[in-house]
Amino acid sequence: MKARMKRILAGLAALTVAALIWLPCLHFVFTRPVSQFRQEQGLSPKARQLAARHLQLWTEPALRETELNKMRISNAEWDFMGRSYLVWSLANMALRDPASKPLYLRTMDQIIDETLRLEKQEGMYFFLMPYAKDGSYVMQPPHSLFLDGEIALMLASRRVVDEKPEYKPLLTERVNAIVARFQKNPRMLLESYPDECWMFDHCVALDAIKTADYLDGTDHSELIRDWIAMAKQKLVDPKSGLLISSFTTHGAPLAGPEGSSIWMVAHSLQLLDEDFARDQYQRARKELGAVTLGFGYAHEWPESWKGEANIDSGPIIPVFDISAGSSGMAFIGASSFGDDKFLTSLAATLDFAGFPSRTGGRLKYCASNQVGDAALLYATALGPLWQKVRAGAR
Amino acid sequence: MNKLFWKKSGIFQRAEFLSPKDMLQRAAAISGLFLLVHLAGFREFTGILNGTIGSLALGWNLSAFLAVIYILLYLAFVILVPVLILAAVILAIWRRRVRKVEIARVTTNGKP
Numbered sequence: 001m002k003a004r005m006k007r008i009l010a011g012l013a014a015l016t017v018a019a020l021i022w023l024p025c026l027h028f029v030f031t032r033p034v035s036q037f038r039q040e041q042g043l044s045p046k047a048r049q050l051a052a053r054h055l056q057l058w059t060e061p062a063l064r065e066t067e068l069n070k071m072r073i074s075n076a077e078w079d080f081m082g083r084s085y086l087v088w089s090l091a092n093m094a095l096r097d098p099a100s101k102p103l104y105l106r107t108m109d110q111i112i113d114e115t116l117r118l119e120k121q122e123g124m125y126f127f128l129m130p131y132a133k134d135g136s137y138v139m140q141p142p143h144s145l146f147l148d149g150e151i152a153l154m155l156a157s158r159r160v161v162d163e164k165p166e167y168k169p170l171l172t173e174r175v176n177a178i179v180a181r182f183q184k185n186p187r188m189l190l191e192s193y194p195d196e197c198w199m200f201d202h203c204v205a206l207d208a209i210k211t212a213d214y215l216d217g218t219d220h221s222e223l224i225r226d227w228i229a230m231a232k233q234k235l236v237d238p239k240s241g242l243l244i245s246s247f248t249t250h251g252a253p254l255a256g257p258e259g260s261s262i263w264m265v266a267h268s269l270q271l272l273d274e275d276f277a278r279d280q281y282q283r284a285r286k287e288l289g290a291v292t293l294g295f296g297y298a299h300e301w302p303e304s305w306k307g308e309a310n311i312d313s314g315p316i317i318p319v320f321d322i323s324a325g326s327s328g329m330a331f332i333g334a335s336s337f338g339d340d341k342f343l344t345s346l347a348a349t350l351d352f353a354g355f356p357s358r359t360g361g362r363l364k365y366c367a368s369n370q371v372g373d374a375a376l377l378y379a380t381a382l383g384p385l386w387q388k389v390r391a392g393a394r
Numbered sequence: 395m396n397k398l399f400w401k402k403s404g405i406f407q408r409a410e411f412l413s414p415k416d417m418l419q420r421a422a423a424i425s426g427l428f429l430l431v432h433l434a435g436f437r438e439f440t441g442i443l444n445g446t447i448g449s450l451a452l453g454w455n456l457s458a459f460l461a462v463i464y465i466l467l468y469l470a471f472v473i474l475v476p477v478l479i480l481a482a483v484i485l486a487i488w489r490r491r492v493r494k495v496e497i498a499r500v501t502t503n504g505k506p
Contacts, residue, residue: 007410007411007412007413008411008412010412010488010489011412011413011416011417011485012412014417014488015412015417015478015481017484018476018477018479018481019477021480022473022477026473029472066450070441071446073446073447073450074445074446074447075445078446311445314443314445315443315444315445324443324444325444328444352472353443355437355468357437366437366438366439366440366441367440367444368444369441372444
């Protein structure tokens with residue numbers, strides 16, 4: 001009996017020592033140089049592999065339908081955002097890799113045309129969550145800034161890479177409509193859902209307006225300046241200093257600062273107000289970013305704000321408070337602001353817990369979905385589009 | 395012939411609880427099970443982690459069930475298996491060392 005007890009204790013001690021050795025080393029198995037994920041020039045291996053999978057989806061309709069239907073069961077927005085992120089990614093990739101530009105442009109046009117067709121044929125509710133029909137929009141006729149902003153930025157991104165005359169009036173019409181609604185509302189807050197406005201959508205829409213200015217020589221700098229001044233004054237959470245995610249048309253907060261939103265917001269702001277963008281990224285990194293045993297991840301809310309898991313945050317993994325939505329979007333933030341250390345640790349987590357699946361040079365993450373992978377692709381490629389628009393003269 | 399080999403090697407014989415052999419057997423069992431679910435394509439169902447259904451044909455419940463099995467076995471494979479193997483090595487080295495010390499003590503004590 002004594003010998004058995006001694007043996008078990010020795011076994012447990014060995015297991016403890018082994019765990020103390022292995023756990024801090026585990027991340028080395030999954031950590032790769034940042035250049036595997038993102039490169040200053042050209043395309044990283046991961047960008048090529050992720051893009052190959054997305055291009056396959058747009059050449060094989062049956063496969064695309066399956067993937068999109070899987071997402072639409074949970075959230076019709078994901079179908080739409082997957083398109084947006086892919087078009088924005090391809091625009092950046094075309095600027096990084098001119099040899100593949102024709103293929104990328106073809107795919108961008110295919111996505112844009114199909115999205116516009118669906119919007120026209122099925123109406124704006126096709127890409128919105130069902131509760132959009134539960135109430136009526138404050139501003140009539142109803143428009144969703146979510147759709148208008150992202151579609152405008154898709155059209156604008158395509159035109160930055162290479163002019164397409166058919167898209168010019170479509171972009172102008174959409175941008176003019178957004179601007180008119182901004183001017184009509186003294187608070188400058190536009191709805192994505194009935195009396196529900198999103199920071200993410202405002203920033204993307206303003207990016208589209210700024211890009212349209214670059215393309216067509218218009219000037220909405222005053223509108224952009226006023227909107228950012230208003231946001232700094234009225235839409236910042238006083239405790240964390242982070243921009244809140246959603247609010248009513250009167251500016252009353254609906255949700256606080258959220259990781260699933262703020263990383264992209266910081267990236268979008270880079271085109272509009274570089275200093276404010278960096279300030280928001282640094283605050284988000286401090287309040288939401290975390291690295292444990294070499295693995296990077298992000299929380300959905302800062303400690304000062306209590307929220308509940310929702311469709312944007314994804315399931316929250318307890319103990320560490322890991323949000324899949326925030327962690328995925330953190331790639332965009334880290335990549336935008338050249339935070340290679342955080343990006344490397346996020347990529348290690350992705351390869352550890354994202355369940356990568358590679359076939360024939362194509363990569364997808366099984367724990368993700370099409371929109372998640374498209375956002376990751378965007379994080380691998382972003383940069384050149386913003387640089388070009390910021391540089392000014394065409 | 396084959397049966398005799400497996401019997402002689404003692405690979406499938408139950409080892410003492412928490413002995414090095416026991417740990418290696420457990421590591422092998424986990425690896426085998428993980429390989430099985432991996433080859434069966436359970437990885438595809440892990441989309442449940444972000445709220446996406448693994449398969450439209452199988453539905454939410456079965457997809458979630460298969461995802462949970464895969465995730466648990468995967469975590470066991472990447473975390474537990476190396477720990478078990480390391481622990482087995484540590485324990486084997488420690489036991490050998492203790493045995494050597496005991497033999498040395500017996501030899502020293504036995505000397506006139």
